[in-house]
Amino acid sequence: MTFLNPLGLVALLLVPIVILFHFLRLKRQEKIVSSTILWERALRDYYANTWWKKIRKNILLWLQILTVVLLALALSRPCFPWMGKEGGNVMIVLDTSASMLARDVSPNRWTVARREAEKIVDKLGRNQQVMLLETGLSPRIVVALTGKKEEVLKGIASLSPREVPADLEKVLQFARSLKKAYRIKNIYFISDGGGKEFNREVWEGERDLEWRHIGKGNDNVGITAFSVRKSYRSNFDYEVFLTLQNFSNESRSFPFTIRGGDKIFYQQKFSLAGGEKKSLVIPVVSRGENSIEAFIDIRDDLPIDDRSYGIIPFPPPISVLLVSKEGYFLQKALRLHPRVILKVIPPQDWASGQNVDVTIFDGYSPSEIGEGNYIFIRATARNLPLQVVGEQESVSVLDWNRQHPLTRYLDFSRLRIQRAWKVNPPSGSQILVGATSGPLILGWEGNNRQVLWINFYLQESDFPLQVAFPVFLSQALDWLVPLAGYEQEGRIRAGETANLRVDPRLREVKVIDPRGGVKLLPVERGRIMVEETNYQGYYLLEAGSYRSSFAVSLLSEEESNIQPRIPPLAPLEEERGWETGQRFYSELWRYLVFLVILLLMLEWYFYQKFREGLV
Amino acid sequence: MANKFLEPEFLRKLESLSVVARKVFMGQLVGERTNPKKGRSVEFADYRGYQMGDDFRYVDWNIYGRLEKLFVKLFREEEDLTFHLLVDASQSMAFGDPSKFEYALKIVAALSYIGLANLDRVSLYFFNAHTQKRTGPLRGKHQIFSIFQVLEEMSCSGETQFDRFIRNYALEAKIPGVAIVISDLLDPGGYTEGLLALRYHKYDVFLVQVVCEDELFPPWQGDLKLVDSETTEKWDITITPELLEHYGETCHKYFQGIENFCRRHEIDYLRTSTSIPFEDLILKYLRQGGLVK
Numbered sequence: 001m002t003f004l005n006p007l008g009l010v011a012l013l014l015v016p017i018v019i020l021f022h023f024l025r026l027k028r029q030e031k032i033v034s035s036t037i038l039w040e041r042a043l044r045d046y047y048a049n050t051w052w053k054k055i056r057k058n059i060l061l062w063l064q065i066l067t068v069v070l071l072a073l074a075l076s077r078p079c080f081p082w083m084g085k086e087g088g089n090v091m092i093v094l095d096t097s098a099s100m101l102a103r104d105v106s107p108n109r110w111t112v113a114r115r116e117a118e119k120i121v122d123k124l125g126r127n128q129q130v131m132l133l134e135t136g137l138s139p140r141i142v143v144a145l146t147g148k149k150e151e152v153l154k155g156i157a158s159l160s161p162r163e164v165p166a167d168l169e170k171v172l173q174f175a176r177s178l179k180k181a182y183r184i185k186n187i188y189f190i191s192d193g194g195g196k197e198f199n200r201e202v203w204e205g206e207r208d209l210e211w212r213h214i215g216k217g218n219d220n221v222g223i224t225a226f227s228v229r230k231s232y233r234s235n236f237d238y239e240v241f242l243t244l245q246n247f248s249n250e251s252r253s254f255p256f257t258i259r260g261g262d263k264i265f266y267q268q269k270f271s272l273a274g275g276e277k278k279s280l281v282i283p284v285v286s287r288g289e290n291s292i293e294a295f296i297d298i299r300d301d302l303p304i305d306d307r308s309y310g311i312i313p314f315p316p317p318i319s320v321l322l323v324s325k326e327g328y329f330l331q332k333a334l335r336l337h338p339r340v341i342l343k344v345i346p347p348q349d350w351a352s353g354q355n356v357d358v359t360i361f362d363g364y365s366p367s368e369i370g371e372g373n374y375i376f377i378r379a380t381a382r383n384l385p386l387q388v389v390g391e392q393e394s395v396s397v398l399d400w401n402r403q404h405p406l407t408r409y410l411d412f413s414r415l416r417i418q419r420a421w422k423v424n425p426p427s428g429s430q431i432l433v434g435a436t437s438g439p440l441i442l443g444w445e446g447n448n449r450q451v452l453w454i455n456f457y458l459q460e461s462d463f464p465l466q467v468a469f470p471v472f473l474s475q476a477l478d479w480l481v482p483l484a485g486y487e488q489e490g491r492i493r494a495g496e497t498a499n500l501r502v503d504p505r506l507r508e509v510k511v512i513d514p515r516g517g518v519k520l521l522p523v524e525r526g527r528i529m530v531e532e533t534n535y536q537g538y539y540l541l542e543a544g545s546y547r548s549s550f551a552v553s554l555l556s557e558e559e560s561n562i563q564p565r566i567p568p569l570a571p572l573e574e575e576r577g578w579e580t581g582q583r584f585y586s587e588l589w590r591y592l593v594f595l596v597i598l599l600l601m602l603e604w605y606f607y608q609k610f611r612e613g614l615v
Numbered sequence: 616m617a618n619k620f621l622e623p624e625f626l627r628k629l630e631s632l633s634v635v636a637r638k639v640f641m642g643q644l645v646g647e648r649t650n651p652k653k654g655r656s657v658e659f660a661d662y663r664g665y666q667m668g669d670d671f672r673y674v675d676w677n678i679y680g681r682l683e684k685l686f687v688k689l690f691r692e693e694e695d696l697t698f699h700l701l702v703d704a705s706q707s708m709a710f711g712d713p714s715k716f717e718y719a720l721k722i723v724a725a726l727s728y729i730g731l732a733n734l735d736r737v738s739l740y741f742f743n744a745h746t747q748k749r750t751g752p753l754r755g756k757h758q759i760f761s762i763f764q765v766l767e768e769m770s771c772s773g774e775t776q777f778d779r780f781i782r783n784y785a786l787e788a789k790i791p792g793v794a795i796v797i798s799d800l801l802d803p804g805g806y807t808e809g810l811l812a813l814r815y816h817k818y819d820v821f822l823v824q825v826v827c828e829d830e831l832f833p834p835w836q837g838d839l840k841l842v843d844s845e846t847t848e849k850w851d852i853t854i855t856p857e858l859l860e861h862y863g864e865t866c867h868k869y870f871q872g873i874e875n876f877c878r879r880h881e882i883d884y885l886r887t888s889t890s891i892p893f894e895d896l897i898l899k900y901l902r903q904g905g906l907v908k
Contacts, residue, residue: 028838028839028840028851028852029837029838029839029840030839030840030842030849031835031839031840031841031842032841032842032844033710033829033830033833033841033842033843033844034706034707034708034709034710034715034799034801034827034829034830034844034845035707035799035801035802035803035843035844035845036841036842036843036846036848036850037801037802037803038801038830038862038865038866038869039841039850039852039862040850041865041869042858042861042862042864042865042866043850043852043858045861045865046857046858046861
C-alpha cells in the first residue's frame with residue numbers, strides 16, 4: 001500500500017487533541033454517596049474481568065480516536081495495487097516493430113501481442129475508456145480515447161507489424177505526455193522490449209505502467225549492416241559491405257548469397273558461432289544491374305533480417321545543353337564526362353522549355369529562363385536575382401568554400417582571371433569562390449531553379465588549364481543533377497525518412513512501395529520526402545518518363561537481437577503473475593470515509609445508550 | 616415519657632422485653648440478673664455450715680431440728696448487667712430515608728429503655744473519627760430522659776475509624792457486658808479488629824448493621840461522579856445495568872463476609888435496612904436475632 005498524499009497523516013496530530021477534549025468535555029453529574037467502598041470493590045472486580053469492559057469504559061474515546069485515525073488515513077489517500085476490472089481510462093501501446101515478427105512463440109510474437117491487447121480490452125469495465133497506440137520509430141495514435149470496445153478491437157485488427165525498429169523510450173515519453181491530458185490511469189505496454197536501447201531510468205517510478213512481455217527466444221541470424229559503394233579500384237567496379245551476426249547462443253551454418261537481378265555475384269557457406277559477428281567486403285562487377293540483394297538461407301525465428309536490399313550507384317546520363325558561340329574548353333571537358341550527353345547550340349537558337357538536365361549559358365544572357373538547372377558563365381537572366389554592378393580587373397582568388405560539394409577537394413589559389421563581373425550576391429546564395437572585390441563563383445537555389453554563376457569568361461582566365469577545372473565541372477553536374485538513391489547507396493533504414501533529390505522540374509512523384517502501395521508525393525525544391533519506409537525492399541519513383549528507385553533494409557542490430565529485454569518494472573509484474581488480470585491502483589479513501597461515517601453513527605448510538613444508561 | 620424516638624404504646628411493649636446476655640456477667644450493683652455469687656436474693660442457692668458471725672436469720676432451723684447442726688442458707692445474688700451501646704456517628708450514617716443514623720438512634724433508645732427498665736446499666740458511646748459522646752453507665756428507668764437528651768443532641772459527621780475507637784473502648788471500659796455495636800460498617804479501614812478487641816475483653820457482642828435502600832439498590836445510571844461523603848473521594852463511573860448487577864453481587868459478598876466473620880467469632884449479627892419498620896425490628900427481628908426476649 002502506498003500513500004498518494006502522505007502529508008494527510010499530519011492529521012494524526014488531532015488524536016492527542018481529541019484525548020484532551022475528551023477529558024475536558026466530560027461533565028459528570030456528581031452524586032454524593034455514603035461511601036464508595038462498595039463501588040470501588042465492584043468496579044475493581046468488574047473491570048478486571050474482561051478487557052472489553054476496560055475498553056467499554058472509554059468506548060466513545062476509542063471510537064473518536066479511531067475516527068480521527070481513519071480520517072487521517074483517508075486524507076493521505078492510500079491506494080492498493082490490485083487486480084480487477086474496474087479502473088480509470090487506459091492506454092494500450094502495441095509494439096509493431098520488426099522484432100514482433102519473431103516466431104519464437106506460436107504463431108509469432110505479433111499474434112500473441114494482439115491477443116493480449118484484445119484480452120485487456122475485453123476485461124475493461126463498462127465506464128472505462130481506452131486509447132490505442134502503436135510503436136515504431138515514431139509512435140502513432142491508432143484509436144483515440146473511446147469507450148467503444150468494438151472500435152478499439154477494430155483498431156487492433158487493423159495493425160500489423162512493420163519492418164521497422166522501435167524506439168520504446170520515445171514511445172513511453174509520448175504515452176506519458178498523453179496520460180495527463182486524457183486522464184489515463186494505466187498504460188499497458190505490450191512489447192518484446194526489442195529495439196533501440198532505452199534508458200532504464202525512464203521506466204523507473206512509472207507506477208501506472210504495466211509491461212506485458214512477449215517472446216522468449218533468441219534464435220536469430222541476421223544482416224545488420226549492408227551498403228554498396230563504388231570500388232576505389234575501378235570506375236565500373238563496386239563493393240558490398242555487410243555484417244552478419246548470430247544472436248543465438250548456438251553455432252549456426254548457412255549459405256550466403258549476393259545477387260543483382262538474376263545474376264549471382266557471390267555465394268558462400270558461412271558458419272557463425274553463438275554471438276559471433278562478422279563483417280565482409282565483397283567486390284561485385286555490375287553489367288547494368290541496378291539493384292543488389294543479399295540474403296542468407298537459414299531457418300531462424302526472425303526471417304525479416306535475413307535479407308537486405310541496395311541500389312548499385314550506377315549513374316544515369318545527364319543531358320547538357322551548351323548555349324555558346326564557341327566554348328572550346330567547356331565542350332572538351334563536358335565530352336570527357338562519362339555521364340554527359342552534350343548538345344551545343346548557338347545563342348540565337350536557344351529557346352526556353354528545353355528538356356535537358358542542365359543548360360549552360362556561356363557568355364550569353366537570356367531574357368528569361370524557366371525552371372531547371374543552369375550554369376551561367378559571365379551571364380545571367382533578368383528573372384534571376386543576381387545584380388551585376390561593375391567589372392573587376394586582374395582578379396585573384398581570396399578564398400573558397402572547402403566544404404561545399406562543388407568546390408571541395410579543389411585548389412583555386414593559383415587561379416588568375418583577367419576580368420570578371422562585380423556582382424551583388426542574391427540572398428540565399430552561397431559564395432563558392434570569392435575575390436577581394438566580390439564573389440567569382442556562386443550557387444543559388446530558388447523557384448525550382450538551381451543556378452551556378454561563374455562571373456568570368458573561361459578564356460579570360462587560366463581556369464580551363466588547371467586540374468581543378470574538369471573536376472569542378474563534374475562536381476557541378478553532380479550537384480545540379482543528383483541521383484535519387486545514388487548517394488544513399490541503399491542505406492536507407494526501414495522507418496527512416498528518405499530525403500531524395502529528384503528532377504527539379506517534376507511537380508510530383510509517384511512512390512510505389514515493395515508491397516505495391518502507391519503514394520503521390522510533391523516535389524519541393526527538387527526533393528521528395530518519403531516518410532513511410534515501413535517495409536524492406538525496393539521503392540520505385542515514377543513521374544512520366546522519369547524512373548528511379550531506392551532500397552530500404554531493416555539493418556537494426558537492436559531489432560535483430562530478439563533476446564527478450566525486460567525493463568525494470570518487470571519483476572513486479574512477475575510477482576503478480578501475468579495472467580491474473582489488469583492491475584489498478586484503487587484509492588481507499590472512499591472506503592475510509594464510509595468507515596468514518598459508520599464509526600460516527602456507532603459513536604452516536606453508544607452515546608445515546610450511555611445517556612439512557614442502557615449499556 | 617414519649618418523645619420523637621419512642622411512642623408511649625411502643626414503650627409499654629418494650630417494658631416486657633429484656634436484653635439477653637449469652638453469658639453471665641459479674642455486676643456491681645444488685646440487679647435482676649442472677650449471678651454466680653451468693654447473695655441476697657430470694658432465690659435459694661445452697662447451704663453451708665454456720666460460722667461465727669453469721670447472721671442468725673439465715674440459719675435453717677428446720678435442719679437444726681432434725682440434725683442438731685447449724686446450717687446457714689445461701690441465696691443467689693442478683694446483680695445488674697451493663698449494656699454498651701456503641702454507635703457509628705460518621706457522615707455515612709446520614710444517608711437513607713429515614714437516615715441510618717436516625718434509625719440507629721431509635722434502636723439505641725429502645726435498647727436503652729429495655730436495659731434501664733430491667734435495672735441494667737446502659738452506657739452510650741458515639742464515635743466517628745473522634746469520640747463524639749460518651750455517656751453512662753446509667754441505671755434506673757428515670758435515666759431514660761438523660762439518654763433521650765443525649766440522643767437529641769447527637770448528629771453524625773466526619774469519617775469513621777471503626778476499628779480504632781471500638782478497640783479503644785474495649786480497652787477503656789472497666790465492666791464488660793453486652794456490647795451492641797450499631798454501624799453501617801462502611802469503613803475502608805475495616806471492622807474486624809474492633810470487634811475482635813471486644814471479644815477479647817469478654818464482651819458479648821451484638822452487631823447491628825444498618826444500611827439504606829440506596830446502598831442496596833442504587834437508583835442511578837449513566838455517567839456519574841460518585842463522591843464519598845466521608846472522604847470526599849471522587850469516582851468517575853458509568854453505571855450500567857450490568858454494573859448494577861455486579862454491584863449487587865459485591866454487596867452480597869461483603870455482607871456474606873461480615874456474617875462469616877461474626878459466625879466464626881461468636882458475634883451475633885443482624886443486618887437491617889432503614890426501610891424495615893423500626894417496631895418490627897425491635898419486636899420481631901431483634902427477638903429472632905436473640906438480643907431481646
